[in-house]
Amino acid sequence: MQPTTPPDHDPNCVFCRIARGELPSSKVYEDADTLAIMDIQSVNPGHMLVLVKPHRANVYALDDALAGAAFRTAARMARAAKKATGCEGVTLVQANEKAGAQTVFHFHIHVLPRWEGDGMELAWPVKNPPREALEEMAVKLRDVLAAGG
Numbered sequence: 001m002q003p004t005t006p007p008d009h010d011p012n013c014v015f016c017r018i019a020r021g022e023l024p025s026s027k028v029y030e031d032a033d034t035l036a037i038m039d040i041q042s043v044n045p046g047h048m049l050v051l052v053k054p055h056r057a058n059v060y061a062l063d064d065a066l067a068g069a070a071f072r073t074a075a076r077m078a079r080a081a082k083k084a085t086g087c088e089g090v091t092l093v094q095a096n097e098k099a100g101a102q103t104v105f106h107f108h109i110h111v112l113p114r115w116e117g118d119g120m121e122l123a124w125p126v127k128n129p130p131r132e133a134l135e136e137m138a139v140k141l142r143d144v145l146a147a148g149g
Contacts, residue, residue: 008054015106019053029077033069036077039110043120046085046113050074056107058096070109077111087113091122 010016017023019035026038028048039047050073056062062070078090093110095102114120 010055010106013055013104013106015049015051015104015108016055019051028080029073031069031073033066034073036073036111044085044087044113044115044118046081046087046111048077048081048111050077050109050111052107057105058102058107059094060096062107070107074109074111081111081113085113088116089114091120093122 009020014023018025018037025035027035028038029036033053035051035053036048037051039049050070052062052066052070054066056066059067074092078092081087081090091110091112091114093112094108112120
């Protein structure tokens with residue numbers, strides 16, 4: 001029989017090992033559900049990662065309470081980064097699955113201080129679908145939500 005809840009720790013997951021104190025990190029903040037650490041592959045000074053403590057592979061595995069805790073910590077870290085670095089902006093990045101550019105399969109949010117001309121590019125090809133296509137997709141999404149998804 002399959003377990004109904006995911007395990008809270010994966011011994012092969014680098015972020016689980018960091019959250020448990022088994023691997024070193026530069027810890028910025030910790031509460032019961034989350035941990036904020038400096039990103040060892042920083043783009044700019046103040047680049048942090050907000051991790052959820054239990055092992056959850058991606059956003060789909062988060063319940064609403066854990067998702068809320070992660071975003072509360074991310075918002076708090078963004079405010080701290082702004083004050084500590086004097087940055088001109090902050091970008092939050094969260095990726096899911098390989099096609100979504102996720103590389104470490106433990107839910108985390110990048111908190112990335114930004115400056116004009118810092119070389120960090122976030123761009124996607126805008127496709128400007130017609131209003132009818134947008135409304136069709138909105139109907140599909142509302143149907144999923146109404147069905148409890």
